[in-house]
Amino acid sequence: MAKALKPQQMRTYFALTEAVSLLQYAVQQQLRAEGDLSYVQFEILAILVDAKQPLTMTDLADGVVYSRSGLTHQAGLLERAGLITRRASSVDQRETVVDITPAGAARVATVLPGHIQVVRDLLFDTLSAEDVRSLGDIMSRVRDHMRSLPPRSATPRRRPRPK
């Protein structure tokens, strides 16, 4: 159980987290400025557009790391803004079926070009095709590894509290 990361690992960890933080910050600014959307709200809309069909709240929660109540809250905001609709499922009355409205799809279409522009300017402008492939390979592997580990809810990291 080594106590430190190797210098190369430190360098990589810091570069990764700082670069992604800056990217996230820029993307959030753009989404708010051009579409009055938080990133989570954009994600919800984008998932619905991508699915090309209505989804249940549970489906959506799987795509966004989120508590159910948080998702309910965001869905409420989006519904009030006229960007999605919610209705009870006809097959299982417990489920809520969420669909995107034309206004919701239009909102995504409004912000998407700017979103892409930010990602291109900040992330891809300095990367070669080989870099893109390599980065994609590495991060896909990391993502799959992380997904395979804990069921996301349990934080089994037990400890008697430091004091």
Add this chain to the structure above:
Amino acid sequence: MAKALKPQQMRTYFALTEAVSLLQYAVQQQLRAEGDLSYVQFEILAILVDAKQPLTMTDLADGVVYSRSGLTHQAGLLERAGLITRRASSVDQRETVVDITPAGAARVATVLPGHIQVVRDLLFDTLSAEDVRSLGDIMSRVRDHMRSLPPRSATPRRRPRPK
């Protein structure tokens, strides 16, 4: 001005953002569970430990992407918790000099092993030395590029509003 990203770019962008989100989430859980610290609070303490000397609020704000008032708020929390001290600078009375306390250093020491463990388990476990080097090179380049672009505060992304 192309309107879409290439499939390879999409794949890379999604893998990058999702993997880092999962990593950030896990790190935040660990810091809260083992040290009752938010990530920003941990960053502030870690910067002070690393600096090995007191820093001004402005110095700290440069290390953390943050509004001054947000930093003041967090510094107030850390001060109340006895993890840092604040006093007026003797050379320039406008400046506030922030120093870490023994308790603050101890708190960092408490959470650091778990932090490192999370990063190792989630990020580095699946990466070869070559992957680490490659990822570090790429993200360092991206980070430097992003830093060189906007002065961080101005969001010069002007537009006549979509509607």
Add this chain to the structure above:
DNA sequence: TATTGTTATACTCTATAACTATA
């Protein structure tokens, strides 16, 4: 006047727990 930092305030995000309704 410009700079450093704080205060007051308000809003958003997020989660926990209790709850309803359906299966």
Add this chain to the structure above:
DNA sequence: TATAGTTATAGAGTATAACAATA
């Protein structure tokens, strides 16, 4: 009993604007 989702509530984070003090 278990599952899907909502509601109520509360706490944490963040930012803007006004402010005070110093340079």
